[in-house]
Amino acid sequence: MDTALAEQHSALGEEYENQPVPLTARKSLFAVSAVWVGFPMIMTSAVFAGIVVYNLGFVMGMGAIVVGDLILMGYVGTLSYLAGRSGKNFALTAADTFGAKGFRIVSAFLSALVIGWFAFQTGMVGSTLNLSMGWSAPWITLLAGVLFVALTFVGIRAISWIGVVASVLFIPLGVVAVVLAAADHGIGSALSYGGGAGVSAFGFGVAVTMVFACFADSGTMTADFTRWARNGREGALAAFSAFPVAYLIAQLAGALVVALGAAAAPGTAGGDFLHVLVGAGGVLVPLAIVFVFVNLGSVCAHCLYNGAVGFGNITGKTMRQLTIVLGVVGTVAAVAGIWSYFATWLNILGVLVPPIGIVLILDQLVFARRRATAAIAWKPFAAWGIGAGGALLTHFYAPQLSDAVVAMVVGGLAFTALAYLPVRAVQPALVGENA
Secondary structure (H helix, E strand, O other): HHHHHHHHHHHHHHOHHHHHHHHOOOOHHHHHHHHHHOOOOOOHHHHHHHHHHHHHHHHHHHHHHHHHHHHHHHHHHHHHHHHHOOOOHHHHHHHHHHHOOHHHHHHHHHHHHHHHHHHHHHHHHHHHHHHHHHOOHHHHHHHHHHHHHHHOOOOOHEEEHHHHHHHHHHHHHHHHHHHOOOOOOHHHHHHHHOOOOOOHHHHHHHHHHHHHHOHHHHOOHHHHHHHHOOHHHHHHHHHHHHHHHHHHHHHHHHHHHHHHHOOOOOOOOOOOOOOEEEEEHHHHHHHHHHHHHHHHHHHHHHHHHHHHHHHHHHOOOHHHHHHHHHHHHHHHHHHOOOOHHHHHHHHHHHHHHHHHHHHHHHHHHHHHHOOOOOOOOOOHHHHHHHHHHHHHHHHHHOOOOOHHHHHHHHHHHHHHHHHHOOOOOOOEEEOOOOO
C-alpha cells in the first residue's frame, strides 16, 4: 500500500511537505498569483463587507475595509516575501522561530483553525443553496465536501487552476449582480447609504478586525502557497494580487449590494448576492449554482491544503494522506452545522492569530542574528501570549479599537523588548580544567 501511495504521490506531483521547495520546482508569478487570487475573491468576502457597510454606512464602511486590506497587504506580503526567499512552508518557517519542537504547537493551532474554515465554507455551500434553491442542506454539504477533498488531493496545481476559474466567474457575475441591484436608483445612490444597524451597530475598529480576521489564519500560513515563488519579490507580488486586489473586488460587490438595498438579510447575510442572480432567472440560475460550488470550492481547497501541509509536517504523513483524514473530519463538522458559530470563530482569529505573524516577521527580518537555538524558544511564545492578552483586554474594555491591530502592535513591541534581552553564552573552559 505504501508503494501504491508513493507512486500516486509521484504521479500527481511532489508537494515538499518536509523540505524547502527546490529552485528547479518553483513556479511562475502567474501560477503562484493564481493560487492566491482565487482565495479571497469569494462570496464570504462579499458577505462580511456587506455586514460592515450595513453597520457603518457605505463611505465609512469602505474606509474600514480599505484599512483592513492594507494591513493584510503588509502582513501577508512580508510573510510571502520570506517564503519566496526560503522556499519553506509555514511549519518549517515557524520551526526557525519557535524552535524544533515549539513549532508544532503553532502549526497545529493554525492548521486546526483552517480546517474549521474548511468546515464552515463547506457548510455554507449547503446553506446557500438551501436558501436560494430549496435543496437539502445536509446532502448538498456532503456532496460539496467530497468534491472539495478530491480537488485538494490533486495538489497545488489543481488549487491554482480552481483559483483562476473562481476569479473568472466571480467578476462578471458580481458585476451583473451590482447592475441588477442598481436598476431602480442608480449606482450613485450607494454613496448616501448610512447603514441600517442603528444603535446596535459595531464600531470602526471592530470592522477592521473583521476584515483582517477573515484571512488572518491562511494569511499567516501564506508560506504554504508562496514557497513556490521563484524569489521573495515574486512571493510578495503574488500576495499583492490577493490583498488588496482580489479581496477588494469581492468586498466592493458585497458592499454595493447592501448599499443599493438589494441584500436579502444585510445584518446576517451581508452582501450575499446569489439571490439577486437567481431572482433574475434564465441562464443566471445554473450559472449561480456552478458559481457557488466553484467559488467556495476554491477557498475550501486552500484551507484544506493549509491544514494538510501543516499536520503533514507534524506527523510525518503526506499532504494527500492528511487531506483525506482532515477532509472527512471537516465535512462531518460541516454537515453538523459548524457555520452557526462563526462570530465566535472570528473573535478567536482576531485575538490569537495576528501576533504569530508579527513575531515571525520580526524574528526573521530584524532579529535573526539574535536568535538563540532551542527546542522551544520561549521569547516568541511569550510575545505571542502578551499580544493575544493585549487584544483580549481590548476586546472587552476598548471595543472601539481593533483587536487585530492591538494584537500585532503589542505582540511586536513585546518581542522587540524580549529580543534585546542578553543571550546566555556558554563559557569556554580554562586551560587545565575539565570541560
